[in-house]
Amino acid sequence: MTTARHFALPLLALLATAALGGCKAADKPEAAASSAPEGKPGVVITGARLVLPAVTGNPGAAYFVLDNQSKGAVTIASVAVTGVGKTEIHAADMKVLDAGKAEAMTHLDFTQGGPHVMVFDIAPDLKAGGETELTVIFTDGDKVSVPAKIEAMGASAMDGMSAAPKP
Numbered sequence: 793m794t795t796a797r798h799f800a801l802p803l804l805a806l807l808a809t810a811a812l813g814g815c816k817a818a819d820k821p822e823a824a825a826s827s828a829p830e831g832k833p834g835v836v837i838t839g840a841r842l843v844l845p846a847v848t849g850n851p852g853a854a855y856f857v858l859d860n861q862s863k864g865a866v867t868i869a870s871v872a873v874t875g876v877g878k879t880e881i882h883a884a885d886m887k888v889l890d891a892g893k894a895e896a897m898t899h900l901d902f903t904q905g906g907p908h909v910m911v912f913d914i915a916p917d918l919k920a921g922g923e924t925e926l927t928v929i930f931t932d933g934d935k936v937s938v939p940a941k942i943e944a945m946g947a948s949a950m951d952g953m954s955a956a957p958k959p
């Protein structure tokens with residue numbers, strides 16, 4: 793009986809350690825995230841789309857919404873689109889922005905008539921109705937990639953233009 797008790801205690805201690813160990817492992821999503829190539833905790837990108845120019849060879853535009861649900865501000869260093877040679881982040885007035893900053897718990901709309909990503913040198917295989925990939929690269933090196941629908945410069949783009957506060 794006494795022997796059994798002596799065994800019981802170390803076993804409990806062992807179980808407690810195991811439980812703690814398990815807790816720590818589950819508490820380490822960073823390890824899992826860093827083994828994945830992309831992702832940024834608390835940042836969600838939705839509605840990504842690439843709008844092709846009406847005239848081939850002209851620049852197009854990419855739009856998306858960045859939702860920053862994290863406790864810190866995030867700053868976009870650049871945006872890459874698969875099949876596109878070059879991108880620039882533009883303000884509504886077409887001025888080049890060095891970066892897009894989203895304060896904590898806010899969201900950033902890249903939308904027609906507002907800030908947008910101007911895309912240059914669009915590969916001919918990017919066709920309306922298809923899909924490409926849009927990658928947002930942050931100043932800290934993190935990246936988030938999302939699928940982006942490819943759209944022709946159509947009715948919706950025209951709507952955006954008439955809604956734009958431009959002369």
Ligand SMILES: [Cu+2]
Binds near residue numbers: 882886908909910
């Ligand atoms: Cu522009």
